Amino acid sequence: GAGVSQTPSNKVTEKGKYVELRCDPISGHTALYWYRQSLGQGPEFLIYFQGTGAADDSGLPNDRFFAVRPEGSVSTLKIQRTERGDSAVYLCASSLSSGGAGDTQYFGPGTRLTVL
Amino acid sequence: AQKVTQAQTEISVVEKEDVTLDCVYETRDTTYYLFWYKQPPSGELVFLIRRNSFDEQNEISGRYSWNFQKSTSSFNFTITASQVVDSAVYFCALSDTFKAAGNKLTFGGGTRVLVKP
Numbered sequence: 478g479a480g481v482s483q484t485p486s487n488k489v490t491e492k493g494k495y496v497e498l499r500c501d502p503i504s505g506h507t508a509l510y511w512y513r514q515s516l517g518q519g520p521e522f523l524i525y526f527q528g529t530g531a532a533d534d535s536g537l538p539n540d541r542f543f544a545v546r547p548e549g550s551v552s553t554l555k556i557q558r559t560e561r562g563d564s565a566v567y568l569c570a571s572s573l574s575s576g577g578a579g580d581t582q583y584f585g586p587g588t589r590l591t592v593l
Numbered sequence: 594a595q596k597v598t599q600a601q602t603e604i605s606v607v608e609k610e611d612v613t614l615d616c617v618y619e620t621r622d623t624t625y626y627l628f629w630y631k632q633p634p635s636g637e638l639v640f641l642i643r644r645n646s647f648d649e650q651n652e653i654s655g656r657y658s659w660n661f662q663k664s665t666s667s668f669n670f671t672i673t674a675s676q677v678v679d680s681a682v683y684f685c686a687l688s689d690t691f692k693a694a695g696n697k698l699t700f701g702g703g704t705r706v707l708v709k710p
Contacts, residue, residue, distance in 0.1 A: 508696065519597075519684050519700030520638070533697060566636065572696060579626045579645060579688075580696045584638035 479503070481585035483569050489591045490559055498554040498588045502571030509552050510582060511544060512536075512568040520568055526552060559592045566590070595620045597687050599701035606675050607709050614670045614704045616685030622646075625689035627668045628698065629659070633681040641683075644668065675708045682706070 482501045490496050502509050508527055512520035522536040526546045534544075541559075546552040556563055566587040572580035596619040606612045618627065629641040642652065644661055652659045656673045672679050682705045686698040 510697070512698075517702075519686075519702050520698070521700070522697045525697060536697075568638065570638075579643065581628070581640055581643050582696065582698060583640060584630075586635070586637045 481569055481571055481583055483567075483585040483588050485588060486586065487589045487591075489593065491593050492559060492561060494559050494592075496556050496559055496590065498556075498567050498590070500552045500554070500569030500571075500585060502550065502552070502569070503583060506571035506573055506583075507549070508572040508574060508580065508582075509546060510570040510572075511552070511554050512570065514566045514568055514587070516565075523554070523567075556590075559590075561592050564590055564592045595622075595625075595687050595689055595699045597685050597699055597701035599685055599704050601704045602702070603705040603707065605707045605709065608677060609674050612672050612675050612679075612706060612708075614672075614683050614685075614706070616668045616670065616701060618666050618668065618685070618687045620687060620689045622689035625687060626696075627661070628686040628688070629668075629670050630684045630686065631681045632684060632703070638684070641670075672706070675706075677708050677710055680706060680708045 484499045510525050511523040514520040524544050525533040528549045541557045544554045566589050568587045570582035570584045572582045598617045625646045627644045630638045632638050658671045660669045682703045684703045685701045688696045688698050
């Protein structure tokens with residue numbers, strides 16, 4: 478079956494603008510995660526959804542970042558008033574369930590965000 | 594708090610050499626899971642292996658093998674007879690049950706492997 482898909486693959490925006498990044502998880506996966514990967518570093522957790530609700534948003538850096546998953550499938554990460562420091566690759570992952578720490582997460586190809 | 598350290602930032606080998614990637618982790622939990630992912634130049638993270646804290650058996654999958662040593666909090670990864678296609682960044686990751694909700698992964702900084710022909 479299809480893997481995790483993310484759109485757009487690349488997004489260039491100007492400082493201060495609003496952006497939306499979309500993630501379409503593997504069909505049937507109830508858990509969805511967003512991570513951010515800066516150049517030369519490992520991914521860092523942002524937010525986790527179980528179904529429609531954000532179960533853990535402790536990784537969101539500030540209130541400019543927000544994410545939704547209204548129907549429990551596709552998720553959108555929203556960034557307001559973008560700053561140059563927001564430039565990174567934003568990765569989405571999904572897993573079959575949130576039964577505990579053992580679920581394997583499958584990652585999408587990421588969206589490379591560049592803020593000029 | 595949990596932490597994953599990959600001390601080697603880059604390793605360069607010649608094709609057919611073996612290469613071992615180190616991973617050391619910290620966690621307060623007794624139940625946890627360790628993962629390895631591969632990130633080729635295309636950028637997508639590819640899952641390689643998952644290991645739980647109760648299973649200390651080493652594992653082999655083709656040219657890949659993993660050595661889990663709970664006593665030293667290490668989960669090392671060896672590629673035997675490396676090939677050019679193994680060139681990628683490899684990440685070790687940890688998830689534990691200390692905090693509620695989900696399966697948040699803590700990643701190490703990654704090790705870039707360059708296999709030269």
